[in-house]
Amino acid sequence: METTHRQLAGLIWKVADLLRGDYKQSEYGKVILPFTVLRRMDCVMAPTRALVWEKDKAYDFPDKDELICDQIGLRFFNRSKQSFETIGAAPADVRKNLQDYVNGFSSAAREIIDKYDFHRQIVRLDNAGLLYKVVQAFAGFPLSPAQVDNHGMGYVFEELIRKFADASNETAGEHFTPREVIELMVNLLLAPDLGKHDPGDVINILDPACGTGGMLSAAEEHIRAQSRAGVNVEVFGQELNEESYAICRSDMMMKDHDPANIRLGNSFSDDKHKGRTFDYMLANPPFGVEWKKVEDAVKTEHEVLKHSGRFGAGLPRINDGSFLFLQHMISKMRPASKGGTRLAIVFNGSPLFTGGAGSGESEIRRWILERDLLETIVALPDQLFYNTGISTYFWILSNRKDPSHKGKVVLLDARDYWAKMRKSLGEKRKEITEDQIFEITKLYGEALDAAADPEHWAHGKVKVFDNEDFGYQRITIDRPLRQRFEVTEETLKALAEAKAFAAYAEGSLLIEAFKPLIGTAWPTRAEARATLAAAAAEGGVLWPGVAADKAIWNAVAVTDPEGEVQTKKGAPLPDPDLRDYENVPLKEDIDEYFAREVLPHVPDAWIAETKNPKTGLLERFKIGYEIPFTRHFYVYTPPRPLSEIDAELKELESQIQSLLGEATA
Structure with missing residues (x-):
């Protein structure tokens, strides 16, 4: 982030000094964020106010907002005679004038302001004797497009959201993804397609857990920067949190995107983009969040619609909806015959291996791999996010892989690409530098090339596997009672x-x-x-x-x-106390494996047949899939020699004796 933008965000956040005492620290953002949006819109609308009054008076019919927006060239307008300048000029009428101003917005803008619960804050500030002071403070902030362009305003919003999350002790990751993580994710998502878009092309991007819109903004900027002039980018999103939704929608509106593309609601139970497909998708859904509130809707879709719905592959355990987000996104992939789709999603380690053969998670992994959708998994450093120090991963999926990549998955270990931050922010103690983003992006491109001929290319941070390498046959080993x-x-x-x-x-x-x-x-x-x-x-x-x-x-x-x-x-009769299980690689014959790995150790054992609860038929094995990422990159470190440890202990004993001697002398 440029220093000027950070300084501007810091200047705006100083309004918190006025709120201290009448507001809790966790409530500062409820005032600062909507006022920032209002002040920005106030500055953007300034040149068109007279034209709006003229058109509003000329058109005498309902639902004229869209027509007025088209004629003034903005996504929003305000028909009242008020502005921050006039509101701040009348201290005695500040509450009345501000409410009149808010009520004068066009319907799309007013819907956003309502999600901030802003009218309640107006009353509260006025009762505390703070409303005029806050209006005066914001009237002085330089937020016009001539002073802060849309790109810079995005940075300002980003910094304010982070400050709000820190001040309220909330999980910042629910609102805010670190900028360098977004940049790297977008780089990898778009890497194979750079330079392929022509002028006039329309590129659609979806984030089904869009938060404040940081990923959508970064993806748009990257496509525009790397594509030929004339490429049109349309962004779409859905968000559950009303405040985050309001910020995202207002940000998109000020960037001249259609605000109707950003929707409020739960993506699982109320898909606001139903029936649409997209060129690219990306998301950083919350880790380990349960989906019990929408359990009935999700299970009904799974059981009734099966694979014609979104969740036909399987349902994960109730305390982690990560795989529901991924299936939701897969359902919106454009058919390969129409150009296909690439998507990227941030996961923790759980989706890699949670759930044994036959479980919901395993069946979802199986469904993805058997359809050859998984392209790459990238392991990131730990302590990279604000709300958690755990390790995270990018999953990148595509239904239009290069022919040489068919049937293959690339694992890229980027856990060592980080630098220590000068100052920790929540759980975030590490960051990925610009140089490291470039290195990882370059390595990713080389890794995709390596997938075509992995035997003639080797890199310690990259490994290429066949899809079947992650599958196994789980057999039950019984011994007699x-x-x-x-x-x-x-x-x-x-x-x-x-x-x-x-x-x-x-x-x-x-x-x-x-x-x-x-x-x-x-x-x-x-x-x-x-x-x-x-x-x-x-x-x-x-x-x-x-x-x-x-x-x-x-x-x-x-x-x-x-x-x-x-x-x-x-x-x-089998002895249940001696029952054991073996995971036989999918590429191996289970009888050959059993004869080689089991019988030499327990000659009286046999492979048991178990009843499949769905079909009622007896079966000798269950198919499972897992991706043991860490195991594939594990490097054995031998323990220190005993002689070295013994010498160190003796040295320590000698030092202790010497210290005791000095203490008793």
Whole structure:
């Protein structure tokens, strides 16, 4: 950010000094942000005010706002006779005049102001005796287009939003994505297409979690900078938070974009861009946010519409809606025959591997990879975002891969590309410099080239895989249930507490009869029954009934690998305590893997068949997909030699002894 823009944002934020005492620190933004928008619009509208009054008087019909906007060349106007200059000139009427001014805006602009809940702030400021002072302060800020262009105003908004999030102790990441992260993301998203757009082309971009619009603005700027003159860029967004939505929409309106393209609502339950497709999409959705509030709508779409809806691939666990955002975006990809779509989304590590074979997450990964949509995953440094220090990843998807990239996925490890910030901002202690953004972007382009011929190109930060490399077949390994029968103090205690044994009148006598057999074991159940029956008879106790008999066997049966194999209808019973699982690579035959990796260690094992709950059919394996990014880039670091550690310990002991000697001298 240029210094002048940061200074201007700091100057505007000084209004907080007026609010201190009457407003909590967390509430400063509720005044400063909408007043900034109003002052900016006031400056933009200044040259057209007289023309607006003329046209407003000339047209005597409802719904004339759009026509007036067309004639003045702006997306908004104000039909009142007020301005910040006139409002600030009448201290006694400041509340009345400001309310008249706000009510005079065209419908699109007024809808934005309403989302700020601005009328409530007018009353509160007036009651506190602050309204006139705040109006006077903002009337003096130089926010005209001649003084601050749209690009610079975007930076000012960005800095004010960050200050608001910091002051309110909110999760800043819900409102604000670091500028360098956006720049890198846009670079990678657009990299294969630079220079391919011709004058007259219309490029559509969507951000379904647009926040204050930072990603959309950066994408637009990048396309315009890298494309030929005459390329038209249209931006679209949807946002759930009303304040963020209001800022994004007002920003887009002042940049002469259609504000109607920015919509308010939940993208999962109320898709405001239904039926539309886009050239590019990008998003930084909140990490680990549950979707319980829209659970009914999402599940209904999943179950009723299946793959003709957005969520046919599967549903993630309720506490993380990341994959819902991705499926929502995939549903808006333009068919490859019509030019296709590229999209980028920011995830934490969870979507890479959460969920085993058959789970919602695994099925979503499977659906994406089997359709060859995943192009690249880029690992970013940790401590890069304001609200979390965890590691994050770019997922880049495309349905128009280069033919040489078909069936392949590139993993790019950019975790070491960072510089320490001079001053931490929340959890953000690292940043990616301009030089590092250039390096990563260059490496990304080389990595895509490498996907065509990975065997003749090697880089420690890049690896190329076939889609199937991330798939596996999960098999269940069973071993036979073996038992021996042994009487111990523990089993007798369990027998005495067994519910089925409690009704047996001579239970305590039977336990006494068993005590001489403590430590005795038998290899078969028949031998055990005979010996126990004899012991009971010798003790003068009748053998118990069926219920108590069952309790005895449950109490004295001890699993043992050397015992008798238990069977049912001639087939060995599996021992649930010995059950295990193996993930067999998708490219391998499961029987060959089983013979090589399992049987040499447990010769009596077998691959179990389990019933598929959806089909009711028996199956020997489940297909799963995961992307173990860290494992693929793990570099083993051997431990220090014991002799070195021992020498260091002795040196430390010597230093301690020396210090103790000085203390007692």
